[in-house]
Amino acid sequence: MTTGTSLVDADVQGLFRTHYLGLVRLAVQLVDDQDSAEDVVQDVFAALQTHPRCLEDPLRYLRTAVVNRSRSVLRHRRVVRRLIGDREREVEAADATSLRRAERVRVLGAVSRLPRRQREVVVLRYYEHLSVGEIGVVLGISPGAVSSSLTRALATLTELLEG
C-alpha cells in the first residue's frame, strides 16, 4: 500500500487479515458483546471498501472508526433499551460464579458505568496501552482532555469498586 493513495480492495483485504481480530477485541471492550463487536468492525471495513480513502496511518484510522462505530451501537442500544428493556446484563451478572469471573463482571460493570468518553480513554489506555498523546489523536481531543478524563475515570472506578 502506498501512502497518500487511495486504498484498493487488496489493501483493504490485507488490513482486514492483519487487524480484524485485534479490532474485534478492542470493540468488545467498548460494546460488551462479541457479536456486536464483530458487526462494528465489519461495518468499518465495509465502509472502507465502499469509500476508499487515503490513509497515512491505517491502524490509527481503524481504531478511531471502531471507537466511533461503537458509540453508534451504544446509542442505538440505549434507544432500544428504553423501548424494550434489557435483560442481558442481568443474565451475565447472575452467571458470575467463579471468583475470577466475579471480579471481571464487577470491574467491567464499573467500566460500563463510566461516561462514554472516560470509558473510551480507559480502554485505549489499559487495553491498547496507548500513550495520552496517541489516545488524543484517536479520539480527536487534546492530551489535557485525555488526562483529565483518565483521572476522573480512575477516581470513579475506585469509588465504584470500593463502594
Place this chain on the structure above:
Amino acid sequence: MVEDLENVLDRVFQDRAAQVTAGSLRRPDLGGAGRRPLTRTSLAALSAAAVAVIAIGIGVAISMGSHARIPPSTHVRVAAGVPSSPVDFSGRWLLSSVEHGGTRLNVPGGLGASIEFTAPDKLVMSDGVNTLFGRFTPTATGFTASEMGATLVGYVGSDTTRLTVIDAMGSLAFGPMTNGTSAPRVAVRATVDVGRLVLAVADYRLTFDKARGAAHATGPSATSHPG
C-alpha cells in the same frame, strides 16, 4: 491503589480479549457472510425503528402546523396546564456552534443539525444523521425533554464536527450517557437573544440560529420575545 486498579484493568481487559479467538469469530471473512440472523433482540430493534419512523411521520405532520392537516387518527394533546417559560424558543432553529470542554466548534449549515419546537409539546431534532423526537415541557429556565426516541442510522465515519454534533444533540435528547442508559427527563437551560437560541445541557452549550422562513408554530411560551 491506582497502580493496583491499573493492573486490574489491564488483566480484566486482556482476559476478556483472550476470549475472542480466531476460532470464536462468527464473521471471520470480510463481507456480509455470517451476519447474525434476526434474533428476538434484533427484531425488537427493528420494531423500535419502525415505531420511530412512524413517530417521525407523526412529528413531521405536526411540525407542518397549519400547512398540513393532521390525520384524524393522530391524537394531539391539549396544552392546558403546561407551565410557560420566560423564553420563547418556539419554531425551528439551526445549529451553528457547539461548545464543549472550553472549545468552540462552528457547525456548517450544510450538516443539517436543527431543533424544532411545535405546539403543544412536540420536539423534533436532527443531528444530521438521525432524527430525535419526543416531548418538551417548558420550565422557568428552559425546558425538559422527555419520552425521546430516535431513528437508528449508524454513522461510520471520523468527521470530528459531525461526531461532536451527534454527541451534543444526543445529550439534549437523552442526557449525558451514564451506565449505558439515558435519563427519563433531561433538563435543558435555554436563553434566546435576537434570533439566537442557546441551549445548555451537561457540559455542552449549543447555539442555534433561527431558521429563515420557517413556519412559526404556536410556541410554548406565554411571552413573545423576538425569536
